[in-house]
Every structure is written in C-alpha cells, then in structure tokens.
Amino acid sequence: MKCCLLYCCLHPEDYCIPKKRLVEYWFCEGLLNQFDRISDAQMQGDYIVNSLLSACLLERDGEYFVKMHDVIRDMTLWIIREFEVTENNFFVKAGAQLCEEPDVKAWERVKRMSVMKNNIKVLKETPKCPNLRTLFLGQNELKVISNGFFQFIPHLTVLDLSRNFGLRVLPKGISELISLECLDLSATFIEELPIELKSLTKLKMLDLSYMHNLSKIPRQLISNFVKLQIFRIIFRMWLLQNRDYPNEDNVSNGDNEKLMEELKYMT
Template sequence: MNEMLEFLKFCYEDLDGENKKVCFLYGALFLEDSNIFVDYLVECWKAEGFLHSVDEFRDACDRGHNILDNLIKVSLLEKSAVKRHVRMNRVLCSMALKISSEVSDHNILARPCEGLKQSPKEEEWTSARQISLMDNDLCSLPAISNCTNLSTLLLQRNNNLMMIPESFFLSMQRLRVLDLHVTAITSLPPSLPCLTHLRALYLNSYKGLIELSSSLEALVHLEVLDIRHTGIIALPIQIGRLIQMRCLRMSLSNLDTTNPMSKVISSISSLEELMIDVDPNTSWSDQVMKTITEEVSALTRLTSLTFFFPKVECLAIFFSIGIYNSVKYHILDYFEYQLCKCLKYANDEGTHPMISEVLTKTEVFELIDHRNILNLSEFGTENLSELRACSVEGCKDIRCIIDGDVAPPHAFKCLERMVIKNASSLHSIWKGPMTVGSLGRMTSLTLFNCPELKKIFSNGLIKQLSELKHLSVEVCHKIEEIIIKIENHCLDPRTLPSLKKLVLHDLPNLRSIALNDLLIWPSLERLDIASCPSLLKPPFTSINAINLKSIDAEQSWWSTLVCQDDAIKERLRSFL
C-alpha cells in the first residue's frame, strides 16, 4: 500500500501545470468510487477558474476533457463502467484530501453520503475553500457569519433540506459553484445577490421552486444555470441581463403555455449551449412553438442545442433565420457519444426535404414511431453518410433498413452502431445488392422485437462486418439461423473476426448460429443464451473460439446440448 501511495503521489507531483493538480484535488469532493459525470466535473473546473485563458465555453470544456484524459492516463482518475463518468477510488480520495490539507488556503470539507442530519460546526465551514455535503439528510443549514474563502458548495440530494437562512450567503462573495439540485427548498434567500462571483448554479430537479427571483440579475458572472424539472412557471426578464451566461438548461413543462419565455431567451446573446426539455404530451399551440423557435434562432453564438421541434415546419423556421450556414449545432440527445450532432425524429410520416438536409450534418439519428416509410434510404442514402449511430424504434412500416438498389459504394461508411427495436414489418437489414465498402466500421448491432425478421446477414452483408464486436438478437421469433446457409456460401473461416459478444434471447425457432463449425471465431469471449430451446448445437469445436471465456445459459439448455464428441461437450461444460 505504501508503494502504491508513493507511486500515486509521484504521478501527482509530476503533473505539468498547477491547473491539473487542482483539478485532481477537486475530485475529493465526491464520494469515493462513485460515478462522477464528466461534463458536470468539467463545468465545475471551469467555474472555479482552473481552465485558464479560455473565453469560449465550448473551448474550455474541450480543454477540461483533455485534462480529464490526462488524469486518467496517469492513474489519478479511473474510467467508470458508466459511459461518460469517472471515479476516484478510496486511496486517491484520501491522498487528495491529505494534499489539500497541506496546501495553504485550500482546505476541503468533504462529507458526502454520511447520513448527516446536522450541519458541520461553524469553524469547519469558515476554514474550508470547498465544501461537499451532498447525499445527506440535512434538514437545515447554519447562519454562517464568515465564509469569505469558500468557492464551491455542493449540497445536492439533501432531500429533507427545506430552507436556507436569509443571511446564509452574505459572506460568500467568492463562491463560484453552488449546487442545490434535488432538495426540498421552495425559495432562494434574499442574500443570493451577494454571490457576485458565482459562475455555476444548479437548481435542477428542485421541484418546490416555482419562481426565480428578479435579484438573479445581480449574479453578473453567472455562466451556467440549470433549472430543468423545477416548478418554475415563468422566466424573469432579468435573466436576459446576465451577459456572461454561456449555458442554460431548462424545461417547458411547467411554464405558461401561452407565452412561456416572453423574449427572455433571445436576449441572452452570449449563450453557447441551450437545452430545453419539452414534454411531447404537453399541448402547445403552433404560435407558441413558432415563437419559441424564433427565440432560439436568434442566438447566434450557439454551438450546442437540445430542443424538441414538434413539427418539421418549426425546424424549417429555425434554419431559415439565416445562421444555419455559420453555426454548427449539436442537435438533441447525446446518445452515448460525446459532442455529436444528433437528431431525434419522432411521431411523423414520410420524408421531408428539411429532415434530409439536416441529416447531411447528423452523426446520430433516432427515428421513432415513424409511419409511411419503407427504409432509411428514402431519406437519401447519400444524406446519411456521416452517421455514426442509428436507432430505429417503433416504425411499423419499415421493411428493410437499407435499399441496396439505390445505395452508392461505401454507403454508411461511418456507421458504428445500429439499434433496431419494435419494427413489426422488418424483413431484412439490407435489401438488394451489397455495395463495396458499406458498413465497414460497424461495431455494434442490436435487434429487438422484430417479429417478421428472418435474415440478419443477407446478400453478402456478413462479409462487410469485419469490425463488428457486439451482436444482440432478442425477441425475433422467426429467426431460425443467425448465419443462413443458403445466403452465405464459401465463407472465409475468419468471418466476423472482431466479434467479442453474442447475445441470443427469446428466439424459439433458432436452430443454428452458423452453417457449420468451420468458423474460427478468433475474438469471441462471451455467449449469452436465453429462451432458445431449439438451439441444440453451438458451432464450437475443441480448437475454435480459443478466447471464449463464458457461456451464460439456462440449466435446461445445458441438459439438451448436442455435441459431436465428448471432448467438445466437456469444453463447453467447463463454462457452467
């Protein structure tokens, strides 16, 4: 353990730049081994001033992510199993707290998730530079008289915290990060305007908060404001006077449906990132949505937009304002990819020229509950050349995903991931002749509840998928073979050379995975089988699939297993 600590301390001291060191120490505010959302962490670093000499919000975030990658590389942070999250283990947390206690004017008070019902003593508050009391059971906060050194205060997820003393913020003029999300507080205290150096304010999921005070305009350095999923029914016009605001996240759910923003959004001219959560089930008039779209379209510095356009016509308004060619947009959900241009298109029918145009610049496309379209090629295969991920869900009329009769060479050349769910009429993924170089980067294919699907790898598709690592087929009751014999003659034994994981669930008619046992399966590590009663003979011998590490299957499947000889059976049973 001592050797480990010495090594980690060496890694810390060897960091090139004081900003990387303070970024590392900031991680001690979070519960050891907990998942820390990287975008939130980087925003806090930015608010604290750790990312020096960067004016643009997006550029600062990029620099923060570079520091994050560096800290991971030198073992001072760990990647989490949850995408876009990191962790700091117990040893690293302890080391960071110890180093902080030895650094002048950098004391950290970190007591997250300790079940605290009472706040720490006043002297602990007054000596701290950064305080984390998140995930506790605090019911009240003390009336602190001297917190002039405090720069970060994390109080999120104290569900019983109902009130902040009126004078609480009086001495916190240096506070830069304040997180109060998921608390029971119903109003902010009159001392809030004292936070003149505040950069990031998180009030999201603050259900009892129904009003933002006009005094918010005193927070002249505020850059990030998150008020999603609150009870707020109107935005004060004073928000438009926050000239340093770079990132605003909000919801429309509780806002007045007649005039929800009253030109507030368009007046925040410095905005670079805007997220507006909209409940699709909320009834909004066409005029209101047109007004909101025009508000958003007036923001000429946007680099990231998350917004629900209820009609394609609203999207057309957005792009007709004149900033389309000068600004790049990150549309809608991240879909597990960081900083991608994403489009979620739901509850419509047919094709529309505006959607096809947007798709030319889209990297992640989600098509949901769409009608009167037989395949994605109807949007124009050439318009889909930049896609990295594609999800098709609940589109009952789709019969195939790609029409090879109109597909150019190298179609979907950038596509890495495809997810198809609840496609009741889907017969195949690729229809018609296979074009050279198509789908060459695909690493993951998921098929779920496609009741008419019989062919997965038709017309030579399988030969294109040299990079496929994950294949999941579930609830596709007409599937009899994963690799159909009649469609895939003379396959190279090294077919699917990168496949690591194969998931087969609820396939009652599945009889075989491959046409014979000649495939090598050089990378396969895991086979997951459930409710496949007709699959009696997996395509493995005593010499192929040499990297296979586990077979997860029901006991009943093991008892019906058919093998050519005892050696193969024993090998497979070793995975029990």
C-alpha cells in the same frame, strides 16, 4: 492538473461524476488556464480527464461518467489535509450522513466545501467565509435556506444546490453572491426565480434542468446575465401555461417566445 484531481474528491465515495459537468465546473473555477470561452476550455478539460484516466487516478464508468477509486480518494484527502495551513483548505463531508449543517467555525476559512449527499434539511446559520469559492450542497433534503446564509460569502464562485427535492424557495439573500459564476438548481422544486438573482452578473453557467415546479422566470432576468455561456432548462410543457403569475412579468408563461427572446442576449 493537481487542482483538477483534488476537485474530484469533493464528490462522495464511489460517486458517478458526469465528465461534462466536471469540466464545466473547472471552467467556472478558472482551473483551465483561465479560458474565457467554454468552447475553448472544453478541449483542455477533456485532455485533463483523459490524462487522469490514463494515470489510473480516475476510472471510467460508462461513456459519460468517471469515478475515483476509494484508495485514490483517501490518498487525495490525505494530500488535502497536508495543505490545511495554506489557502487551499478543503472541507469534505460528502456522503457522511449528516443531518445538520456543520459547525460554521469548522469551515469559515476553507476554500472549497462539499457536504453533498447528506440529510441536511435546514441552513440557518450566517457563516462568515471570506475565502470560500466552492460550495456543494446537492443531494440533501434541504427545505429552508436562511436569508443570511449567503451574506458573508463574497467570493463564492460555484454553488451546487441540485437534487434537493424539498427546496421550493431561494432566499433573497442569494443576491449577495456577486462573484458567483456557476449556479446549479437542477432537479429542485423551486417554484420561482427571485428577481434578486439579477445581481449575479458574473454568471457563466445556470442550470435549471428538471425543475418541474418552476412557474416563474421574471422578465429580463436571463438576459441580464451577459456572461452566460452554459444555460440548461428542461421542464414539463404544461407549466408553460401557468396562470398564477401575470404574463407581462413572466417569461415562462404562455409559449416559448418570451424565453427565446431573452436568450438572444446570451453571449
């Protein structure tokens, strides 16, 4: 339960954390007794959330969200600093008004990192982070991610790029993330899923919600994710009539039949 509490402080101050998404991230991180199925893990995740609420370590924010009180978050971050000499290092600069990516030397040995809700536009470095498991980059102003950015992050498990409205292209170097189990691209302006995503065979969660510019999903990409358990896709129907990519290599072209055929292979 302690690990789950520490995980919450990756979010900015006063941030509304979706309960369902939080449990799904815990599941992909292996924090829920290493359950193999999200359906089994959900019950334990809900129990942990309710326990943290009962202990006043989290606060309710409506039916579907929770918050961490500022004092509790500060205390949690202090606890994290006390563990800096261990493998559980955290680097948290969420909502810190950053305009550039942090110096790579500051986080090359951390296990979990959050720079979400900042103003970062470009990720140009090639960090070497052998221990990094969690990377929150959501709600920035990302436009460019260099091909080398993901090259030396071999154990990354959760990658959140959501709500980067200027992000239109994923780097081909994302294929290096062979340990990735959760990829959140929701509410980005990415136009095409690169075929290089095929190498992410451990994916359990893929969120393509509200990707209104998404025009191409290569054939046999989704079905290649044989461990996929959580898959979301919501976009405007007119995008399904896209003519920029040939039908034979694009399951998002035409009607829904090709995409539904791909989904048959999900576990």
